[in-house]
Amino acid sequence: MAKTNSGRFFEDYSVGQVLQHAVPRTVTDGERAMYHALYPARHALYSSDEFARASGLPQSPLDDLAAFHVVFGKTVPDVSLNAVANLGYAEGRWLKPVYAGDTLRSESEVIGIKQNSNGKTGVVYVRTRGLNQRDEAVMEYVRWVMVRKSDLSAPAPEAVVPQLKKALEPSDLVIPQGLNFSNYDFAQAGEAHRWGDYEIGEKINHVDGVTIEEAEHMLATRLWQNTAKVHFDLTFRPEGRLIYGGHVISMARALSFNGLANAQMIVGLNGGAHANPCFAGDTIKAWSEVLDKAETGVPGVGAIRLRLVSTKGGEPFELKNEDGRYMPGVLLDLDYWALMPI
Amino acid sequence: MAKTNSGRFFEDYSVGQVLQHAVPRTVTDGERAMYHALYPARHALYSSDEFARASGLPQSPLDDLAAFHVVFGKTVPDVSLNAVANLGYAEGRWLKPVYAGDTLRSESEVIGIKQNSNGKTGVVYVRTRGLNQRDEAVMEYVRWVMVRKSDLSAPAPEAVVPQLKKALEPSDLVIPQGLNFSNYDFAQAGEAHRWGDYEIGEKINHVDGVTIEEAEHMLATRLWQNTAKVHFDLTFRPEGRLIYGGHVISMARALSFNGLANAQMIVGLNGGAHANPCFAGDTIKAWSEVLDKAETGVPGVGAIRLRLVSTKGGEPFELKNEDGRYMPGVLLDLDYWALMPI
């Protein structure tokens, strides 16, 4: 009996399946420090326990994206080991802040499946939930991937394609219990721009850039226990190790501090595309566009919907060409909801 | 009086000497997080405090190899600063788990000494013990190194070569107090294979590979306060910084998760050879062979003796050529005992 995990193939999935992903993970102040070393992260709520307490939380949570990476990393051996492509995200919600000492695990339900016409691959949709040691959901999201078939003679399953929201409604967003921006200190946070200062359609060039190194993306990706071969093994990909898309997300989000320092917490992920691959040596920059705004009913807290675009070249604010395809310099097109002082 | 440490030479050692190694070290959650960033470490007992508690421990210990590296690192200024080669390990035992907050120090007793026939070098055998802040031994091992003489006219000492066990007996192994695998959760651990599923002689190819970067091996080696020049200073070794052998051990052990996810705790080190040097750019892979199995008398806990081979090329399961020499692609040949759910 082979002892190593060869991963699931398309024919191994069926709608309704629930996959319990292995290797729970306790996160600590160590992960928090590593996150600050890996990304130019400066959002005050995650940098200062005092700032977090002044905002009604017991201490700084683990960065929302770090929580996402931990939950996501656990799904890789079951969902994307034989994936050809990561196709999209939807309906992502952060449900509870994660604190040092919490232990996270992940589970995924297969909610859709559709064989491609070539008979060699298919699309699998999963709804993944991250749970803490009290079995409370800390986040959830839908992801769909294209997976290879191993047995090409396996019959095509009945196609089920889930109805997914283009974007979460403001009423879908979960505001962390106790959060309160009434006494928000804009000087400490680093910028004076409040929710009311941003206009729908406004675009912000975040100016700063970081040239990516192999050691850094591998440290990050391993930290989240995402061990997909393509990120680490140069003999497997002599053309260059492919950088984990989540590394690009975290880098772009951290760069967005410059212009969006008060978009403190991420609470919703509406969608996202890894438009082009990223390799060591690329210089990551970022720009944002305000897509929507909403009130939340919580004192001082507004919601802002942002498009975060990460690039490795090209001009700021370029996104797609005339054919509707992403420009070659675009790495990431992410659509998320964040919380901001009104 | 020279203020810098020029290290001990062969003529400075004598049998019975006890060396108190300097710079005690407190380990924390920071070291735990760094270990997960540096290696694709996924053994559940070290990843999740909850899993550790379900196994009868108070929380996740520091990785056994991290404890080894800290203890080993302290010995370098006294034992291997003028070493020509690290020749072997024997009788290594983990005696007590190390937890965040523990402070480790090391001491070594010289247990053997033998001048080489060339009159320029000799072999020194030391038994090293790691101790915590309560002076409890947390691990011990024998190491022998070839050391240069500084004063070639110094007389050869009487040769003393210790009798060392080829392998620890199962009864030599110390099972951590309270450990209990009766309620072991194989789904959370990541693989279904229990102690009973492994056969003596069975070989496992761990499949995954990691291409090594300079920054990573230096971060790791410094973290254990091993400051041997050969690992850091390219002007000292223009042909390439030599990677600390322990980095290869930890990388190979972490890769062995894929096929040995339930070989949770390392409790014995029977022997080990750094067969060939490792440099940045090498891609490390690993395979294992089951050498022995034993019961431990502790509920649900079995012992498995494994050969862990790390390579940088060549075919899996290649080890030595017809002359009994290690194949050029073999980096490490390690022989250890681990604990596994029965």
Place this chain on the structure above:
Amino acid sequence: MAKTNSGRFFEDYSVGQVLQHAVPRTVTDGERAMYHALYPARHALYSSDEFARASGLPQSPLDDLAAFHVVFGKTVPDVSLNAVANLGYAEGRWLKPVYAGDTLRSESEVIGIKQNSNGKTGVVYVRTRGLNQRDEAVMEYVRWVMVRKSDLSAPAPEAVVPQLKKALEPSDLVIPQGLNFSNYDFAQAGEAHRWGDYEIGEKINHVDGVTIEEAEHMLATRLWQNTAKVHFDLTFRPEGRLIYGGHVISMARALSFNGLANAQMIVGLNGGAHANPCFAGDTIKAWSEVLDKAETGVPGVGAIRLRLVSTKGGEPFELKNEDGRYMPGVLLDLDYWALMPI
């Protein structure tokens, strides 16, 4: 209204201005571990909580230079974003140890200003203080930088050049409350040389060297939330990312363990020059010169004033050429006070 921070220009400063720097930061055991991974730091007081307690402190503080980097990093967006050069440091004092869990913020007072004769730049002097969550000052220092004017037609301000001490007096130094070296364990600290063993004028070659990697200096610089573009963005500096001067300081200080293992705590910064730029691939070495010695009145604790020189080539003990200019291989010339067992 532009949302991104374009930094202050020379004409934006005036004497008496107080700048509250943004983004407070909680430091933890994670930062402590990262510091040990990034630098070959082995001073026992910072490595072992037990050693710190035997010296009268509650536990190991964060490395003094790490505290400096955190405080310094916060000033970058307000002080040096448009700086042409970092000209000097003076009157730096560590006032209180920083412990895991402390939250640091920084504020700076403009204490001097002088336009250059070219009309395009000027020198700004600031006194920066780092404060913890109890508003206690943990350190302070004066820095002066050359800053560009944006509006060349802005009138030159009245020149104010502060009188700064060439070196702190021993009586200026603040000895941490409770510190006591009466029971100092030299064997654990790693060297036998006490305060009395060092002579004014004595020079020490620290022997060891570290070849610098891009990933490492970026991890370090980000960890201190210093996000100045020049350190990260290769498209901004195609000739090579400039390494944060503080990375060189910390590397040199850590290397100085070999010969100055008992110069445990840094309490004063008399001055410092970043003599030449440092780039990845450079091999950093260090030497020290004893400039002064003083008693402190605290049991067992002496003060030693040291010149720490960091180099990337050249011979040890070379500093300046006949014209009084730094030799091309000199990176850093730092003048500081440390505490040592008498």
